[in-house]
Amino acid sequence: MNQLEIQGSEKSFFERRITRHEFVKEISIVAAGILGGCTPLKIVFNAFPERFSKDAHLCEQMLRAFVTTVIPGAVNNDTNLIRIFRDTYYPFCGYCDFFVSDLAARSANLFGDDQFDRLTRQQRAAVVRDGLDGDATIERLYQGAIFMSQVSYYAGIYDDEKGCPLIDFHGSNYGFGEEEMYYTNSSLYLASEATSDGNYS
Amino acid sequence: MKTIFTEVLVVGSGFGAAPPALRLRKAGFDVLMIEKGPDLIPERDFRQTQDPKYLLSYLKGIGNDQLGFTYAEALGGGSGFYEMISLRAPSKVFQQTDNDGRSLWPAGINRDVLNPYYDIAEEMLHVEQIRPDEVPKSGVVFSLLMKNLGYTCDRAPYAVNGCVGSGYCVTGCLFGAKQSLHLNYLPEAKDAGLRILTDTEALDVTTLIAHPASTSQVRHVPSIPHRYEIRCRNTTSGEEFLIHTKILVLGGGTIGTAKLLLNSCRKLRFLGRHVGKNIAINGSVKAAGIVPEGFPEGDMFTGRSHPGMISYQFFDSMGITISSAKPLPLNVVASAHLTLAGEGGHNSYWGQDNVEMMKMYRRRMIVLYALGLTPPCAEIRRTGENLFESQLDLTPDLRHYYKQTEAILHSIFERNGCRVLNIANIDHEGREYPDIHFTTTHMIGSCRMSDTKDNGVVNSYGEVFDYPGIFVADGAAIPSSLAVNSSLTILANAERIAAHIVSTHEHESRPRIRMITERELN
Numbered sequence: 001m002n003q004l005e006i007q008g009s010e011k012s013f014f015e016r017r018i019t020r021h022e023f024v025k026e027i028s029i030v031a032a033g034i035l036g037g038c039t040p041l042k043i044v045f046n047a048f049p050e051r052f053s054k055d056a057h058l059c060e061q062m063l064r065a066f067v068t069t070v071i072p073g074a075v076n077n078d079t080n081l082i083r084i085f086r087d088t089y090y091p092f093c094g095y096c097d098f099f100v101s102d103l104a105a106r107s108a109n110l111f112g113d114d115q116f117d118r119l120t121r122q123q124r125a126a127v128v129r130d131g132l133d134g135d136a137t138i139e140r141l142y143q144g145a146i147f148m149s150q151v152s153y154y155a156g157i158y159d160d161e162k163g164c165p166l167i168d169f170h171g172s173n174y175g176f177g178e179e180e181m182y183y184t185n186s187s188l189y190l191a192s193e194a195t196s197d198g199n200y201s
Numbered sequence: 202m203k204t205i206f207t208e209v210l211v212v213g214s215g216f217g218a219a220p221p222a223l224r225l226r227k228a229g230f231d232v233l234m235i236e237k238g239p240d241l242i243p244e245r246d247f248r249q250t251q252d253p254k255y256l257l258s259y260l261k262g263i264g265n266d267q268l269g270f271t272y273a274e275a276l277g278g279g280s281g282f283y284e285m286i287s288l289r290a291p292s293k294v295f296q297q298t299d300n301d302g303r304s305l306w307p308a309g310i311n312r313d314v315l316n317p318y319y320d321i322a323e324e325m326l327h328v329e330q331i332r333p334d335e336v337p338k339s340g341v342v343f344s345l346l347m348k349n350l351g352y353t354c355d356r357a358p359y360a361v362n363g364c365v366g367s368g369y370c371v372t373g374c375l376f377g378a379k380q381s382l383h384l385n386y387l388p389e390a391k392d393a394g395l396r397i398l399t400d401t402e403a404l405d406v407t408t409l410i411a412h413p414a415s416t417s418q419v420r421h422v423p424s425i426p427h428r429y430e431i432r433c434r435n436t437t438s439g440e441e442f443l444i445h446t447k448i449l450v451l452g453g454g455t456i457g458t459a460k461l462l463l464n465s466c467r468k469l470r471f472l473g474r475h476v477g478k479n480i481a482i483n484g485s486v487k488a489a490g491i492v493p494e495g496f497p498e499g500d501m502f503t504g505r506s507h508p509g510m511i512s513y514q515f516f517d518s519m520g521i522t523i524s525s526a527k528p529l530p531l532n533v534v535a536s537a538h539l540t541l542a543g544e545g546g547h548n549s550y551w552g553q554d555n556v557e558m559m560k561m562y563r564r565r566m567i568v569l570y571a572l573g574l575t576p577p578c579a580e581i582r583r584t585g586e587n588l589f590e591s592q593l594d595l596t597p598d599l600r601h602y603y604k605q606t607e608a609i610l611h612s613i614f615e616r617n618g619c620r621v622l623n624i625a626n627i628d629h630e631g632r633e634y635p636d637i638h639f640t641t642t643h644m645i646g647s648c649r650m651s652d653t654k655d656n657g658v659v660n661s662y663g664e665v666f667d668y669p670g671i672f673v674a675d676g677a678a679i680p681s682s683l684a685v686n687s688s689l690t691i692l693a694n695a696e697r698i699a700a701h702i703v704s705t706h707e708h709e710s711r712p713r714i715r716m717i718t719e720r721e722l723n
């Protein structure tokens with residue numbers, strides 16, 4: 001197991017809290033703040049296996065396997081699949097190598113193979129669940145990684161035009177055909193109205 | 202330090218700020234507007250994207266475990282990003298009282314009084330009720346859910362003209378269809394000579410004369426001394442400068458205006474104890490469900506961002522209205538862990554179950570939200586130099602309201618054979634909030650209007666008690682939940698306050714004659 005020293009840093013947490021830009025749309029209430037500050041704790045790495053910070057290809061394979069575990073059906077060789085993890089806009093970037101090393105450690109621990117990407121889908125899911133059951137910091141790390149995968153993939157944030165074909169999200173567009181937007185017989189479905197102009201008196 | 206002199210300073214450029222800027226400039230006042238956020242030219246700056254970097258550059262929030270408020274900081278305030286649904290507050294809204302039986306609204310303000318100002322606001326924004334054939338599919342499905350239960354559901358009025366249905370209203374309209382303030386109030390005011398400084402934040406306010414109250418009867422603008430000094434900062438260069446003004450109109454929004462006045466409390470010693478308090482959360486409760494096989498499909502992505510329908514079915518009995526909503530994938534993913542309720546299986550917010558649910562998202566998911574007459578019980582507090590926190594007292598009544606409202610939304614789904622989804626709101630670390638969590642963009646009332654200083658911050662015309670010439674014209678002045686979306690009421694009230702300022706002040710200078718441009722002649 002990697003030896004970790006977890007340093008609580010109230011100050012950096014506080015600073016992040018007050019500068020984070022949590023945005024919340026009316027219904028959707030987007031708590032995207034996680035994207036702006038994944039963990040309040042500074043993780044200091046001791047005996048952190050250099051293998052994962054040195055071997056970019058290995059890291060990439062593991063991250064791709066992680067995203068396709070969280071989102072089965074996501075296209076493994078999609079160029080943007082794991083871009084968010086290396087995007088310096090998001091502080092998670094600083095924890096990415098550590099996250100990969102933790103995936104490896106859990107894989108080895110549970111299934112005797114530290115290459116997460118070589119495990120079966122069920123095994124990988126078990127590793128992710130194991131991370132979510134970890135201590136508070138590890139749980140946060142896994143929550144953050146799941147969240148970032150979903151935001152990046154479902155919302156297609158690195159390719160506005162493409163969107164996310166998996167969920168039939170078309171991305172940016174400049175207008176649909178009438179038949180796509182409206183029912184021609186909508187009056188059949190509409191309920192009776194309580195007002196003459198939409199405003200209640 | 203550099204000092205700018207003006208007769209009127211308007212802080213902010215949203216729904217509360219734009220009418221005073223336009224009306225006062227047209228009445229001949231020398232008006233300067235400052236806006237903390239960046240300049241925004243719709244066709245140049247708006248994008249059809251869900252990139253958080255883009256959205257977070259305009260949309261900001263404050264919140265805690267119990268609540269989350271979202272607002273925009275950019276030229277035009279929330280108007281650039283809103284969903285254009287433009288509703289008048291029902292009459293009953295103005296009859297709400299506090300626990301002591303005191304009316305929340307100042308005497309004499311009611312729907313009838315606001316109606317002429319709603320008329321003006323609607324005309325400026327081209328507000329029209331959506332036609333039946335323009336109701337987006339998800340609005341039709343919502344209406345059908347209500348119809349099946351024998352309930353009413355009304356087509357909503359919108360501030361839109363020439364919509365092509367791109368579905369990206371909340372990231373900004375590229376087509377000149379959404380009637381944001383960039384298309385009406387702001388250009389008209391600029392044409393009339395309004396000066397606007399963007400990227401400029403008002404930091405605090407102080408008095409320039411010993412007894413501002415002594416100037417309350419001076420109504421001849423040239424004779425009013427420059428009585429207020431506003432310390433400002435250019436948000437890009439960091440440079441600070443001062444503005445001296447005779448009249449100060451605050452339109453920084455419910456949160457922005459509260460922050461500015463909280464920062465000024467030491468210098469404006471008579472502000473009173475209500476600044477930042479009595480914020481109404483407008484009773485916002487959400488629910489999501491999957492319509493059964495064979496039901497007409499909705500569509501989360503096509504047509505305008507708001508589905509076009511509102512139901513007043515439960516307004517008289519419960520004080521709530523119900524609409525549906527169309528969050529984009531980013532919104533739904535980043536806001537909540539959605540899982541299918543029931544069936545006892547492993548319903549996770551990630552993995553195969555989640556993918557299956559997201560695949561149904563576009564066509565079979567319906568999101569409902571209620572707005573309601575909850576009491577003004579949230580607060581924003583100053584905790585340090587330009588540091589703030591929010592607070593909401595989750596009283597038993599508020600919990601009851603939440604549960605009861607959620608039960609109504611669920612029962613609409615269940616009685617239509619829909620599967621209800623579990624919604625667990627997540628915090629900034631991706632973890633589920635432990636308790637009820639209210640979130641809204643319709644927060645109002647941090648510096649509320651009132652008949653007396655004992656009960657509020659400003660009088661019925663938005664003028665701050667004991668500080669003549671400082672007006673609050675935005676959402677901060679609205680004293681109660683509205684049970685409908687807030688922009689039109691803020692706009693109408695700001696028109697009323699602007700009309701009051703113009704009618705109670707004399708100004709001999711005439712507005713500049715507007716030259717007709719060559720383009721208009723052609």
Ligand SMILES: Cc1cc2nc3c(=O)[nH]c(=O)nc-3n(C[C@H](O)[C@H](O)[C@H](O)COP(=O)(O)OP(=O)(O)OC[C@H]3O[C@@H](n4cnc5c(N)ncnc54)[C@H](O)[C@@H]3O)c2cc1C
Pocket residue numbers: 025026212213214215216217218235236237238271272273274275276277278279280282283284285286287288371401402403404452453454455457458461507642643675676677686687688689691
């Ligand atoms: C995504 C979204 C969708 C919405 N949809 C709808 C809808 O469909 N219908 C509806 O009725 N309402 C809607 N709303 C709510 C509506 O937009 C707000 O109620 C409205 O914008 C509030 O108006 P306001 O004038 O009080 O403040 P704002 O519009 O927020 O304007 C305040 C402005 O002041 C600026 N400011 C703040 N502090 C300072 C300072 N110190 N110095 C200088 N400038 C400052 C801010 O940057 C901002 O631009 C929506 C809001 C959002 C965010």
Ligand code: SF4
Pocket residue numbers: 361363364365366367368369370371373374375376377378379504505506
């Ligand atoms: S749906 Fe209509 S109003 Fe909204 S962004 Fe597209 S064109 Fe503009």
